[in-house]
Amino acid sequence: MSDQTPTLDKSRTQLAAPAAHGVGIELIELTKQYAGQRAPAVDKVSMRIAPGEMVMFLGPSGCGKTTTMKMINRLIEPTSGQILIGGDDVLRLDPSELRRRIGYVIQQIGLFPHMTIAENIGLVPRLLGWSKSRIAERIGELLDLVGLDPSVYRDRYPRQLSGGQQQRVGVARALAADPPVMLMDEPFGATDPITREHLQNEFKRLQQELRKTIIFVTHDFDEAVRLGDRIAVLRERSEIAQFDTPEKILAAPADDYVASFVGSAAAIRRMGLTSVADALRVVRLGPVSTPAHGITVELESSIRDAIDAMLRAGRTQVDVRAADGTLAGSLAFDQVCELWARAQAGEPDVR
């Protein structure tokens, strides 16, 4: 499976490593036919998701993303097919107990307005019979995790929070009982682009620590690329058009439909996923520029940033600064082209 091959992006490699927390999910010929509708909303979808993997469902409105996701926690009963979580047949479990072990973030957030933030987050742990002190501790921990000061927000009510803050609480609430699986339906939908990007970055950092198995529904290709280990591009009836890493989808869209999601500047976007440090596995840095021209990027910067720096300075190479501040060498535009060519050729090391 693609998540086991080495990748250029270091953070992705960590994510794809065997997870301590997540469990695998398998959908087998999953189908939903709503009563009174001619065609099924979801038609024989099969997919395997590795433990600790974050999979993005990407597709147009009405293609069945929500329906597919809600069958996994049985908010919608499948018409036929099977769902296995960690090998267990979900359809044989008690729905309420199942749901307590699956974190669920709905698009409209759905915080309970009559409960404080602490009560919202503590609800599932309370149902699971945790002790008061353990719940209180967990609430503080989770608020810290999503970047809200517990001493300020704990006793507030949802209506006293901004939309973005509410979405963070929604995520914290879903994480409360430390579920191995998370289902997230456009969790950052209701925020402006800047807050959204901020939440995405925070969530990505969070996931690198937590390594849950996550299904994340989105309309937004950039969000899918930024967060996903793999992206499932869906068409009508949840049919899988392509299910692969962001790098592969950017480099080689399976068909015109997938290409239409990728849109323009695919090469540049893909270079945004690879850091200079990762590129060093494929290309060798040249000597530091002489005379020094002062145009530098960090080792951790993306290749996209490196290209940007070259363009802005009107030069074909840029110096690379190591973590200790010294110049490690220079990256030339030719080398970027070579990197791209080898990735296109599908060399396993250059995904």
Place this chain on the structure above:
Amino acid sequence: MSFLEYVEYNLDDLVRLAAEHLLVVVIALLIAAVVGVTIGVLTWQSARWSEVATATSGALLTIPSLALLALLIPIFGLGWTPAVIALAIYSLLPIVRNTVAGLRAVDPAVIEAASGMGLSRRRSMWQVQMPLAWPVIITGVRVSAQMLFAIATIAAYVAGPGLGNEIFAGLSRLGAANALNKAIAGTLGVVILALAFDAAFILIRRFTTSRGLRV
């Protein structure tokens, strides 16, 4: 005897009658609240059944009070029982209607979140939907209470409790000494009780509604 002298002279009796009046209303309200909210909870999801429930409790409200009492006497005899039952029947409509309206007004996203988190239907109702619908439900109870203080006067016709006894005793002997005083004292008593109870309701509503819904 002036009105004030009359009141002063008969204060003990008047207070006892007012206390009875209050008690019969409160008992009837409690019964109607339990029954009405239960009916609302059972029917709110079905357009047809909630319509049946409100239409039926509305129809009950149109039965003339004396006729209803006359119907109840053969079954329950005289006194408190038929009075309480008649009053409970009359207060059903606002409670049922507001329970249905309150539960329907709960954001479906909140209900979905509750079941998605693993709350059973019953738990979701008690821990989430009911508290959110509560301000609307309690307003229905308040409207019923306002009606009941006036209607409760007719309890006197079935030898029941309350200020109705004072009013009808006066009205039936108009022209006799103190008859008018009696009727006025009883009527004023009902009005004062109703206003005081309404004020209390504002406090009850405040104390039983989550602060999160008021911010």
